[in-house]
Amino acid sequence: MSFLSTALSPSNREESLRQMAETQFDVLVIGGGVVGAGAALDAASRGLKVALVEARDLASGTSSRSSKLVHGGLRYLKQLNFSLVFEALRERKLILETLCPHLARPVKFIYPLEKTAWDRAYVGTGVGVYDVLGAGRGVPSHLRHLSKKSTLKSFRSGKIGGIKGGIMFYEGQLDDARHTMMISRTAASYDALVATSARVTGFLRDGERVIGAVVKDLESGRDIEVKAKTTVNAAGVWTDDIQHMIGGKGQFRVTASKGVHVIIPRDRIDSDTGLITETEKSLLFIIPCPWSDDFWVIGTTDTPWNLDLAHPAASRSDIDYILDHANRLLEKPLTRDDVVGVYAGLRPLLAGEEDQTSKLSREHAVVSPVPGLVIVAGGKYTTYRVMAKDAVDKAVEQLPGKIGKSITDRVPLIGADGYAALANNQDKLAAEVHLDEPRVKHLLGRYGSLIREIVALIAERPELGDPLEHAPKYLKVEAVYAVSHEGALHLDDILARRTRISVDTWDRGEAVAQEVADLVAPLLGWDAAAVANEVEHYRARVKAEIESQQMPDDQTADAARMGAPEVRVGAESPGERHGVDGAAEGQGKADQGL
The missing domain is CATH 3.30.9.10 (D-Amino Acid Oxidase, subunit A, domain 2)
Structure with a gap:
């Protein structure tokens, strides 16, 4: 067991996909939101052989767009x-x-x-x-x-x-996107294989039983078959589309x-x-x-x-x-x-008899509509761990042998160990790394004790300790680390989720896009044309979002937002626009925290 294999680098992703094509897993998890990541950690920490695939990026859907609250939900008392x-x-x-x-x-x-x-x-x-x-x-x-x-x-x-x-x-x-990413990295530390830009296009079947999935690597275009004794689908708002992929055998609506x-x-x-x-x-x-x-x-x-x-x-x-x-x-x-x-x-939301979505249930449900497949849906961000535990418990019922119970209530995420001591000594740490205390506080709140990895990168390349020119709240090293350790594959992953530049700068990150793309290009193997393509796609996204926010209603806003193409080729098929083949999405896994 390689407890130090927490760097979700591009090479780690390639090796994970290679192993996915050659291995039979106990559990394949579809969806890299908080519940999917939580399920991968839960299963891996029980000693199971686990793979996690996500069509876009970790937390690319609901799990990066919540109210950022960890709470019980005052409104549920009223209910x-x-x-x-x-x-x-x-x-x-x-x-x-x-x-x-x-x-x-x-x-x-x-x-x-x-x-x-x-x-x-x-x-x-x-x-x-x-x-x-x-x-x-x-x-x-x-x-x-x-x-x-x-x-x-x-x-x-x-x-x-x-x-x-x-x-x-x-x-x-908390910052939901970073939290979800850290759960995924913690799952990787227990030997779970994690691959983003990996889109499920169908299930493998042995009669009625689901025995894995066909996965398209959106970076290379190749298809692989990932075989698994059980598959957990944490597809959030795409749950109904998953149920259609298995012949419409569903037990609830979302x-x-x-x-x-x-x-x-x-x-x-x-x-x-x-x-x-x-x-x-x-x-x-x-x-x-x-x-x-x-x-x-x-x-x-x-x-x-x-x-x-x-x-x-x-x-x-x-x-x-x-x-x-x-x-x-x-x-x-x-x-x-x-x-x-x-x-x-x-x-x-689990659909019920209420017309208003604000009155529908935030409770979750776990079902196994066909042998080998478990679907988890509903819930709220704060209770992601319970949802993940319940989903894996359901999967374990279909696995041979004696398997331990969930232990994720006592498995800290990477970065937690040693954090308290570092926080108490941040003045000394600031002097040691030659950064001011506010900057060290910022880094500790994003990386915890993994700040040592950030410091090591700056020691190797001192220029990475400089702020980004057009987003000075962040250091250059944070963009590099997002790729070398945190699984970012595209400019949007860095600016929207590993950092929050896309929403906390007045220009939504348009000016810093070129600088960040140039910084990470060597790590991702981008040539000049690839850098230009990433910057163009990101700026098109910003333009489309700003335009949509000037539209009067949902229909016109949706049409404006759809003007920006996907940077991940194949991430959105023509049918997916209307909910077809949505199994791969796996993006929104829990509610907004309300």
Whole structure:
């Protein structure tokens, strides 16, 4: 067992694909979102032989587009779903304290009160129950009822005539894309084989039984057959399409709900805390940005989506909805000119009798519609580990021999070991690596104890310790490391998910694209033409997204977003536009965190 094989480099990917074509696995996982990555880790840490394939990039769908919260879900109390809340709060504690303290942290929130004593009693009771259920579960148990004066002292940008008081409590947060990538790397450390740009085009069958999948390497165009005793499909919003691939034998339906968030500069809202309130359609969050102290993340929407699943588009009406509801609480209104970045994701919801997606279940389901195939769907980001465990438990039922139970509740992700000591000594670390303390704090929050690998790269090439010219919040080494260790194969992978340049720079990363492409070209074997192609594709994506965000509704926004072609040739087939052959996508694996 090679516990040090955590570098998801281009050569590691090639070797993984070679081995996938020659090996029979216990478990093949389709989908590189948080649940798919979690399933690969769960199975590999039980000692099973595991392969994970993803059509695009790790966390390329829903798992990079959540509210960045680790929480129990206040709205579920209103639905009296105490079991789901309790489960999520238990997982919150594990994430913050055991599994990835380097990536997740507590964050303070205020629920502002806009009405009279009845509002305080009604909201206070709900938040109070939530706080009691969450006592000792990863964040301080610190519920406080605030007067109007105390609320506005913390939330200084609050609307003086509209806010009557507040209730203060804690939640957890993390950068979802980096978290999902770290789960995948941890699975690799337990010998799971991981390959992105690997699109499933069909299942291998022995009679009724699924015995693996046909996988197309989108980088080379070659097809391989990956044989496995069981296959776990964690395809999120593509679940119904998977069920069609096996003859329509499904036991539930999944519907997609779109959630949109905007990124706002920190100085536009003067507050010491985040905010949570309820709108007529969803919860509204104003969240301190988990990856940078320079921004707020504001969202979200909760509306049905039946258009392109790969690239859900945010429309002008989505953005206006978010700004209008935020402005209800703000003395100085936000405008569209304040928006630095926008992202949209799809929640895979188990379909029920409700017409409104905001009322559909966030609970998950695991089924085996035919022998050898397990499908997991639904759920919320915070409970990804439980979903993964349940899926692997179902797969294990079909495997011979005695196999151990899940242990992922006590398997920290890479970067967690030694993180606390490094965080306590970041001043000494800063002096050792010749970086300022804020920069070291930034790196520790992204890499944990793996910061030593970052430092080693800078020692070999001191110029990598310089900031990127057009995105100076990030060092050049972070772009290089994204390829050498974190599985990035394309410019979009680096700018949208390994970093957040695509949403936290005013030009959405257009100016830095050439610099980053030139930096990573030697690692990926790109010649001048390939570099130009990557930059062109990235800039086309930025243009299409900006255009879509100026469109009035979903239909026109979707048409505008579809104007940018895929950089991964074959990642989107003509039929996939309408949900055909969606098995390979495996991108959105859990809900937006709501």
